[in-house]
Amino acid sequence: MRKFKWGYIFLVATVLVLGACGNSGDAGGTASSGNEQDSEEGGEVTIDLYQFKVEFKEQFEEMVAQYVEENPNVKINVETVGGGNDYGATLKSKIASGNEPDIFNIGGPQDYEDHKDRIAPIEDSKAADTALEGTLDAVTVDDQVYGLPYNLEGYGLIYNKAILEEAGINPDELKTMEDLQGAVEELDGMKEELGLEAVFAFPGKERWVYGNHSSSSFLAPEFNDSVTEAFEADTVEFELSEELKNYIDMQVNYSEQPVLSLDYSQQVEALYSMEKVAMIQQGNWAYPSIEQIAPEVAENSGIIPIPVDGESKMPVGVPQYWVVNSGAEDEVQKAAVEFLDWMYTSEAGMDIVLNEFNFIPAYEGYDTSQISDPLSEEIYRYSEEGNTSGWVFLGYPTGFSEDVYGNNVQQYISDEITWEEAMENSQKYWEENR
Incomplete structure (x- = not known):
């Protein structure tokens, strides 16, 4: 696969300052055992995920079910809000209610600024390491990455x-x-x-x-x-x-x-x-x-x-980024990143992203010759030519x-x-x- 340069799409938002990583409310995810040691020994970890893309709701839920089947110690509750509803507004309402999700979506610099007090840095992530050049710029502050790109659209x-x-x-x-x-x-x-x-x-x-x-x-x-x-x-x-x-x-x-x-x-x-x-x-x-x-x-x-x-x-561009709630328990944050890594870097996840979600990948390692739908193919062609x-x-x-x-x-x-x-x-x- 040819490696593409996406830096021209997003410039680094240098004016942003790193906010406190503490959370002003309680995140939803818990470990059923109540502590990280028990989680490592087999306790169930529950992740509450709140995402905006209604277009692939069914396919995404099927993928989550596959992941949970392969990882029986992890439970993922998925809620999808978008389409006719304002995801950003409903996210704020959800946070204000105290029922904060463990994984949620943000757009660019403005969304980061609005939620920086509850966004954890993405550490030790395989997906972050393989993201196409420039696709992380909008969620990078002081050389620290705070989100993972959905895809290119x-x-x-x-x-x-x-x-x-x-x-x-x-x-x-x-x-x-x-x-x-x-x-x-x-x-x-x-x-x-x-x-x-x-x-x-x-x-x-x-x-x-x-x-x-x-x-x-x-x-x-x-x-x-x-x-x-x-x-x-x-x-x-x-x-x-x-x-x-x-x-x-x-x-x-x-x-x-x-x-x-x-x-x-x-x-x-x-x-x-x-x-x-x-x-x-x-x-x-x-x-x-x-x-x-x-x-x-x-x-x-x-x-x-x-x-x-x-x-x-x-x-x-990148439509949205996955971010992890800094107020969630440590084992929930760790499990959240592991799930996102699996989705974008495992053989099974990559196949779903490319062939079930019909995404244009924002990560290296994909066989882009498999992009099959004519809309994504045309957009990909414009991107190859730099005509964007x-x-x-x-x-x-x-x-x-x-x-x-x-x-x-x-x-x-x-x-x-x-x-x-x-x-x-x-x-x-x-x-x-x-």
Whole structure:
């Protein structure tokens, strides 16, 4: 396998300072014997795991069951919250209730800053040693690693190859927003002939789709593709505000209606997978859901970058990191790292990560020729070529992407405020929370 350099995606967040490793609440995990010595002698260790990726919930739970079967002294309770729910907000509520998970997820520097008092350093980890260069930078503070990357992901416009081919549209030629607008209008004019209900399915209910991903694509040039620059920025100018507005308007106007009631499941499964729309904005994480509903549609799907400022770069990054609660008992922390290492470095775990989760691995040692789904293959190709942009949304102020920007876009879509007001409100929040 060719070794890739991912340093350009994440720069080291040098402004972060190492917080105390003590925990302000009680973590959930316990050893049934009550002490480390008994655990080593065969006592059961219980790990409470709280994760965000709903797309592979079933496959992940099956993998956990396999691990527990091979390690009968370990019990892992899995809770998955994501999709239509704000994982970050629910995590904070869970922590505030005193029911803290032993393993949970964070994004970039801002999430680390929010939770640093309860994040343990990842020590003696095989997975950390094999992580691709640059993928640990966002969770490295003072040369100490505090998290393990989920995987590498990319997002853009997923399209049905057969539909675009029937319409005479070459997706490789959609390099600018003008190109995309022209293709969308052409598809709209052929809806009846193509059997479409709409060109897009814009999931207005899912603020993370446009609050994280759409905004990040249009803000990445402003922050030089750097999550660290976004994290350090005192303000956001929305330099490409008009282009971002046009992109949102285009999706809303040519979408299945009403957009504000459309959720992820309707977008991906009910509309795209059933060939009722030609394209959707999503990432390679959507492939398992599409494949489960309509295998032929999944295999006949492609993905192109969102055209931004005259360029066509695929946004690629680490979506989240696994972290271990520093308030958990020592044997629980140790068992947590051993589980994560098994998932990413054991022969059985690597096979599941590659072929069941359909992940693009963020670690060395994988046979990437086995990447089988067409969305991941295309994203991987862009990565090989270095034709990517960074995920700057991981450096946004806490609550900005969904609660503020996303909420303001929803109000704009429903004609409650103007686009200018949406941008002004978002900018004000950014400045007040920096």
